[in-house]
Amino acid sequence: MPDAPILQVTDLSVEYAAERQDVRAVDSVSLWVGKGEFVGVVGESGCGKSTLLFAIAQLLSPPASIVAGSVSFNGQNLVTMTEKQLNVLRWRDYSVVMQSAMNALNPVISIGAQFRDALQAHGRFSAADIADRSGEVLALVGIDRVHLKSYPHQLSGGMRQRAMIAMALLFTPDLVIMDEPTSALDVVAQRSLMGQIRELQRTLGFAVLFVTHDMSLVSHYSDQLLVMYAGQVVEIGLTRTVFDTPAHPYSRGLLDAFPSVRGERRRLTGIPGSPPSLGRPPSGCRFHERCPVAEAECTTEQPELYPVGEVASRCLLNRPPAVKG
């Protein structure tokens, strides 16, 4: 990594309290985000990717709680901080953009008033300053400042999502955490928003942690990629490397599940079966039931993340020979 990471997550585990047995939705995940870096987290629904992101942003509410690990942000451990301490950092040092902008924005107050709330949480600003800064960030995402007076329902889906991003940039934070910000958008609006996020990131220098189920979406934008399956990281590495030479069978399967608009038209197979329940994860490798190259050992032996070239993969087939037997 280029600089010291601004975000360092170490062995983070999250459990949902349940009647019989607690459900471990995030199992010992480690990741780091460098200054100005774009890190993508991909996985299917229920793989724990959104829970991971909420845990990092300290937004979990019961029955979910962090049971182990640390989240070090600019050298401070967020996990042990109080709400009061966190409120100083929120919006200012890191911000979160939620999946559905319609639900994340307050429908009964104007966009400008919501921006004002966020600004006033961190100090006293004159009305003129607030208007200036709000107009400025809206302009950054390509929305005319007249919309400060608009209510969320008066904006299109794409505009609402861009307004959310503008709000996240009010203080030019070091890190913007995004939970599928484009999944409700049409492909053209999605493409435009992704390009815009990348552009803003280049000019303002913030880092992005981006969660999505759409692997092809992040392929062009992220520096580092994490592939999650059943609560665990199964592959982590440079995005281009993971795409060009996926090491884990699940990453290969995911990549092969996307039909392409270009190139030869061929029959794809996808991945058989469906993702496991996190309440009772399969024994051994969690992917073995759906894995095309599973061996007998995979049903009992739990793989760790093994280095494979420039990436790390949680697959027994990638285990270095020295460790074997």
Add this chain to the structure above:
Amino acid sequence: MSAEPPAGGEGVSSQERPGPLLEATGLTKHFKVGGNLARKTLHAVDDVDLVINPREIVALVGESGSGKSTVARLLARVYMPTRGEIRYRGQSLASMRSRRQSMRYRSDVPMVFQDPFSSLNPAYPVSHGINRGLILHRPELSRPQRRAEAIRVVETVGLRPAAHILDRFPYELSGGQRQRIGFAQALAYRPTVILADEPVSMLDVSIRIGLLNVMADLREQEDVSFLYITHDIASARYVSDRLLVMYAGHIVESGPTEEVLAAPKHPYTQLLLSAVPDPRAGIADGPIDKGEPPRVVDPLPGCRFRRRCPLAIDACSTVSPALRELSPGHSAACHVAR
């Protein structure tokens, strides 16, 4: 594809020339919006012509709000058209007035819905929905015959062991399995055309392909045609023979899928294609279009794409372009496209 699909479905029609199964001409649906005093009209679908031939998979692609689901609902007789005609095997739907004719049409042209979590009754095992359809549409079957037929359709959509699956409740099945049940229900009617409205968009990416393969297999093995409605042009390419691109209530381009994708004529199709993320290809830093939706409430005359169009000329703001055939079977509604 297991077999190379005939381009434009003409492999079948040129041999025997059976007319189209389903044909719509000038199909239009307007909704009144904004209360009685405002009197605004939302033009959901305007002047759509479409044809579905036997054993053909036609994909209807468009962004949200383009009117593609309204087209499906018009074809399924959920909505009555404001103008225009739909013919099934040459007979106008408007003339099918008796219950018998109407039932016959519904069993021949069933619909599969987007959300497999709300389209199955949670209080009954999955056999219930299939049985009800069989009792209603194929009353000649005895109880054991119905069971045998239910097992056959469930196996056809790739769920095994079928007898076991039939006794499951919807909550015991995964999203992909539930959507397969949706297809099995439709299949039990012995349909000729299945209207599939975004059947895979709610499913996880790893299992979408499986469902698309079910559609391709049903065409091969059961001779079913499909209208596949989607916003995902890559999946449309994967299964379809012919592609219709919809924008703001109009069909702006139609033609054999591979031809449309290789040489898109309409600027909207070009924009759509350039926006599709493709991990196997590099990214082209094209002009950034914000993707703002067009106005379909009381639209003014002229091309509805003109405000976003890089090629717009004066005529585009006064005259609505009609679909013109630019090469055999390949048409676009654009004044400029050649």
